[in-house]
Amino acid sequence: xxxxxxxxxxxxxxxxxxxxxxxxxxxxxxxxxxxxxxxxxxxxxxxxxxxxxxxxxxxxxxxxxxxxxxxxxxxxxxxxxxxxxxxxxxxxxxxxxxxxxxxxxxxxxxxxxxxxxxxxxxxxxxxxxxxxxxxxxxxxxxxxxxxxxxxxxxxxxxxxxxxxxxxxxxxxxxxxxxxxxxxxxxxxxxxxxxxxxxxxxxxxxxxxxxxxxxxxxxxxxxxxxxxxxxxxxxxxxxxxxxxxxxxxxxxxxxxxxxxxxxxxxxxxxxxxxxxxxxxxxxxxxxxxxx
Amino acid sequence: xxxxxxxxxxxxxxxxxxxxxxxxxxxxxxxxxxxxxxxxxxxxxxxxxxxxxxxxxxxxxxxxxxxxxxxxxxxxxxxxxxxxxxxxxxxxxxxxxxxxxxxxxxxxxxxxxxxxxxxxxxxxxxxxxxxxxxxxxxxxxxxxxxxxxxxxxxxxxxxxxxxxxxxxxxxxxxxxxxxxxxxxxxxxxxxxxxxxxxxxxxxxxxxxxxxxxxxxxxxxxxxxxxxxxxxxxxxxxxxxxxxxxxxxxxxxxxxxxxxxxxxxxxxxxxxxxxxxxxxxxxxxxxxxxxxxxxxxxxxxxxxxxxxxxxxxxxxxxxxxxxxxxxxxxxxx
Numbered sequence: 191x192x193x194x195x196x197x198x199x200x201x202x203x204x205x206x207x208x209x210x211x212x213x214x215x216x217x218x219x220x221x222x223x224x225x226x227x228x229x230x231x232x233x234x235x236x237x238x239x240x241x242x243x244x245x246x247x248x249x250x251x252x253x254x255x256x257x258x259x260x261x262x263x264x265x266x267x268x269x270x271x272x273x274x275x276x277x278x279x280x281x282x283x284x285x286x287x288x289x290x291x292x293x294x295x296x297x298x299x300x301x302x303x304x305x306x307x308x309x310x311x312x313x314x315x316x317x318x319x320x321x322x323x324x325x326x327x328x329x330x331x332x333x334x335x336x337x338x339x340x341x342x343x344x345x346x347x348x349x350x351x352x353x354x355x356x357x358x359x360x361x362x363x364x365x366x367x368x369x370x371x372x373x374x375x376x377x378x379x380x381x382x383x384x385x386x387x388x389x390x391x392x393x394x395x396x397x398x399x400x401x402x403x404x405x406x407x408x409x410x411x412x413x414x415x416x417x418x419x420x421x422x423x424x425x426x427x428x429x430x431x432x433x434x435x436x437x438x439x440x441x442x443x444x445x446x447x448x449x450x451x452x453x454x455x456x457x458x459x460x461x462x463x464x465x466x467x468x469x470x471x472x473x474x475x476x477x478x479x480x
Numbered sequence: 481x482x483x484x485x486x487x488x489x490x491x492x493x494x495x496x497x498x499x500x501x502x503x504x505x506x507x508x509x510x511x512x513x514x515x516x517x518x519x520x521x522x523x524x525x526x527x528x529x530x531x532x533x534x535x536x537x538x539x540x541x542x543x544x545x546x547x548x549x550x551x552x553x554x555x556x557x558x559x560x561x562x563x564x565x566x567x568x569x570x571x572x573x574x575x576x577x578x579x580x581x582x583x584x585x586x587x588x589x590x591x592x593x594x595x596x597x598x599x600x601x602x603x604x605x606x607x608x609x610x611x612x613x614x615x616x617x618x619x620x621x622x623x624x625x626x627x628x629x630x631x632x633x634x635x636x637x638x639x640x641x642x643x644x645x646x647x648x649x650x651x652x653x654x655x656x657x658x659x660x661x662x663x664x665x666x667x668x669x670x671x672x673x674x675x676x677x678x679x680x681x682x683x684x685x686x687x688x689x690x691x692x693x694x695x696x697x698x699x700x701x702x703x704x705x706x707x708x709x710x711x712x713x714x715x716x717x718x719x720x721x722x723x724x725x726x727x728x729x730x731x732x733x734x735x736x737x738x739x740x741x742x743x744x745x746x747x748x749x750x751x752x753x754x755x756x757x758x759x760x761x762x763x764x765x766x767x768x769x770x771x772x773x774x775x776x777x778x779x780x781x782x783x784x785x786x787x788x789x790x791x792x793x794x795x796x797x798x799x800x801x802x803x804x805x806x807x808x809x810x811x812x
Contacts, residue, residue: 234498241758242506242517280762281509285553288577290762334575336756336766400525400769402755403696404684409668409704421686421696431501455498468498 220260222480223446225268227253229473233274233294237330238463239401240338241278245292245330249274251473255300264318265303272296272469276330292332296467299325302351302387314357322349322387324430326456328467342418343396343465345458347389347430355383379440389430395422396460423461430456444479508760511551515544517760518560518574522567527752527768528782529692532568536692539566557581557763564765569782570660570724571754572767585721585748586658592720592745592793593657597801598626610638616649618808626655627670630662630726634669636708643673643711651714651811653804661725661750671733672706674715674740679703681733683777686753686770698773703733715740716807719787725750731785732774742787743807751781 229251236244255268278290302322310317325346333339357380364375397403398421405420406412436450455468499505508514519540529536543563547556557574561581564572574581599606603615603624611632614625623646627634646652654670683698719731719742728747734740752768759765772781780786791806 236502240756242760243758243762244505244507278758278762279505279507281507281760283509283553283761285576286578287762290758290764334756334764335758336764337754338756398686398696399688400686400755402753402769403686403688404699404753404770406699406701407664407668407684408700408702409672409678410706411704412665412668414665420699421688429501453498455501457502464503466498466502468502 220258221444223257223259223477224480225253225255225257225475225477227251227255227268227270227473227475229253229471231272231274231469231471233272233276233296233467233469235276235294235328235330235465235467237341237465239397240332240335240341243278243280243290244466245276245278245290245294245332247274247276247292247294249294251471253473253475255475257477261306263303263305263320266301268298268300270296270298270300272298272471290332290334292330294467295329295331296469297327299327302349304351304353316355316357318353318355320351322351323347324349324387324389324432328465338401340418341397341401343394343422343458343460345392345394345428345430345456345465347393347456348391349387349389349430349432351385351387353383353385355381358382381438381440383434383436383438385434385436387430387432389428391426392428392430392458393424393426394428394458394460395424396458396462396465397422399462401463425459425461427460428456428458428464430454438477446475446477446479448475448477449473450475506760507762510760511547511549511556512544514556514759514761514763515547515560515563518765519543519563521757521765522564522767524690525687525755525767525769526567526692527687527695527771528567528569531771531779531782534567539563553761554578560763564767567767569750569752569768570748571750571752572765574763574765576763585724589721589748590745590792591722591795592791592803593655593722594793594795594798594801597798598624598655598804601799602801602804609641610635612638612642614642614645616646617653617804618812621650622808622811623649623652624655624804625652628659630659630664630666630730632666633663634666636669639670639673640709643709647709647711649713651716652711653716653718653807653811655718655804656723656727656730657718657720657744657803658722659724659727660722661727661729664726664729667726667730667733668703671703671730671737673710674712674737675703675705676710676712677705679736680775681736682775683773684753684770685773695771698777701733701772703736712739714811716743716810717741718744718803718807719747719785720745720803721748721784724748728781728785729772732772732781735785736775741789741810742785743789743810744787744791744803746784746786749782749784751779 253270304318304320330341403421432454434452438448452471458465682701685695751772753770754766756766791803
C-alpha cells in the first residue's frame with residue numbers, strides 16, 4: 191500500500207507539475223480534441239483457475255476519449271469497450287468433440303501524459319516520454335463452466351510511456367500518372383507514430399483460492415455483488431505491455447483521422463492462479479477539435 | 481539511420497507476439513496429463529475429503545495404473561468418471577461431447593415419489609402458477625404445493641397468490657421430493673414467507689488452501705421475514721433422496737423454524753457449492769468447494785438432512801402416497 195501511495199503521488203506530481211509549466215510557456219496554443227474510435231480486434235485469454243486453455247476470438251471495439259496537445263506535451267484519455275466471441279483452442283481429438291465458446295468483455299480506461307524531449311529530436315522526428323495509467327475491467331462468460339460460468343477481475347498498471355513521431359507530410363503537389371488513372375495529390379499533413387508502454391507497477395483484484403466462495407447470505411436481502419466478490423484479493427504483481435503504431439491525417443479544419451494498430455498483453459497472476467490476455471486491434475479514431 | 485531505427489522498431493512492435501511471453505499452452509490430449517490435471521485440481525480444492533474420509537492419494541495410485549499412452553478418449557472418460565465417483569457426490573460431474581459422468585445418489589436409494597399417484601388420487605384438477613403445481617387437498621383443509629426444481633425462479637407475485645389462496649387452510653404441504661436443486665436465490669425467497677422473524681439458520685465455509693483441512697472462516701446464513709403476505713401455520717416439507725443441493729440447503733434451514741417439519745426420507749445431500757472447470761483436452765467438470773453447516777455447526781448436509789418425521793412410499797399400493805398421508809396426519 192505504501193509503495194502504491196508513493197508511486198501514485200510521484201507520478202501525478204510529475205503530471206501536474208508538467209501541466210503547470212506548460213501553461214506558462216505555451217499559453218494559448220493548446221489544442222483539445224474529442225475522440226471516437228471504432229475498431230476490430232483479435233483477442234486471446236486464459237483464465238487458469240477455471241481452464242488451462244487459451245480462448246481465442248474476434249470482436250469489435252468502441253471508444254471515446256480526448257487529446258490535449260501543445261508543442262511540448264500531449265495527454266490522451268481513452269475509455270473503451272472491447273467485446274469478442276472466443277473459442278477454446280482444444281487439441282484435435284479422435285472422439286466426438288464440441289466447441290467451447292465464451293464472450294470476453296474488456297473495458298479499459300487509459301490515460302497518458304507525454305512530454306517532448308527536444309534535445310533528442312532530429313529533423314522530422316519527435317521523441318516523447320512520460321507516464322500512463324491503465325485499468326482493465328475484464329469479464330468472461332462461458333456457460334460450460336457451470337457455477338464458474340461468469341468471471342470478473344480488475345487489473346491496473348502505472349506505465350512508462352515513450353513515443354517516436356515522424357512527420358511524413360506531402361509538402362508539394364504531386365502528379366500520379368498510372369496509365370488510365372491520373373490524379374493530382376495535394377499537399378497533406380501526416381504523421382506516423384510508434385508508442386510503447388510498459389507497466390512498472392501492476393496491481394489486480396482477482397478471485398480467491400477456489401475461484402468461487404460463499405459469503406454471508408441474508409435471505410432475500412443478500413447483497414449478491416458482495417456475495418460474488420467475497421474472497422477477492424488485491425495483489426501487486428504481473429506485467430502489462432502495450433504498443434501502438436499510428437498514422438494520422440491532419441485535416442484543414444483542424445480535425446484529424448487516425449488509423450492505428452495496437453497490441454497489448456497482460457499477465458495477471460493474482461494471489462493464486464493467473465489470467466493472461468492479449469489484443470491485436472486495428473482502429474479508426476476520429477478526432478474532433480474542440 | 482533514424483529511418484532504419486524507426487522501421488526496425490515498427491516491425492518489431494507490429495509483430496509483437498504474446499505467445500513468447502505467456503507460459504506454455506497447456507492444451508493437451510495426453511491421457512496422463514489430463515488425469516494428473518483433474519486429480520490435482522480436486523486435491524487442491526475439493527471440500528469433503530476429511531468429512532468423507534477419502535484417501536485421495538491411494539485412489540490416485542489405483543487409477544493411475546489404468547491410464548497409459550494408448551488409452552483412447554472413451555476409455556479415459558470412463559477412468560476419469562470412475563475417479564470422480566469415488567467422491568460419492570452428485571455435485572461432481574465430468575462432461576464431454578459424448579457423455580456425462582454422475583454418481584446418482586437418488587438411484588442408490590429407495591424412490592419415494594410417484595407423480596402419477598398425486599395427479600390421479602390427490603390433485604385431480606391442479607393449478608399451475610409460475611414454478612408451482614398446487615391445489616387444495618383433504619376437503620380443502622390443506623394446501624398442496626409441488627415445487628419440482630429450484631432452477632425455476634420464484635416471483636413474489638406468485639407466492640402472494642398462493643399464500644392468499646391457502647390462507648384459510650389448517651396447514652400447507654410443500655413437496656420438494658425429487659427436487660434436484662438449482663438457484664440458491666430461490667431458497668430464502670420461499671422460506672422467508674414462513675418466518676415471523678429474521679433468524680440464523682446455518683453457516684458456510686469454503687476451501688482456501690492446499691491442505692484438505694484448509695477452510696475460510698464461517699459465513700453466516702440468515703433467513704429474513706418477508707414484510708408482506710406470510711403463512712405461519714404448520715408447514716410440512718416433503719423430502720426424499722432425490723432432494724439435492726439447494727433443496728438440502730432449504731431443508732437444513734427449516735431446522736431453525738418451529739412451524740416447519742420435514743417429512744419423508746433423508747435428502748440426497750449436496751451441501752457444497754460446486755465450482756466448474758476445464759481439462760487440457762477441453763472436457764469440463766465440476767466439484768464441491770464449500771461446506772454447509774447447521775445452526776450447531778454440525779456437518780451432515782453433504783450426506784443428507786434427515787427428516788423430522790420418517791415416512792416411506794409403499795410401492796405395493798399406487799393409489800396412496802404415504803408421505804402425503806403422514807403429513808396430513810401431522811397437520812390435521
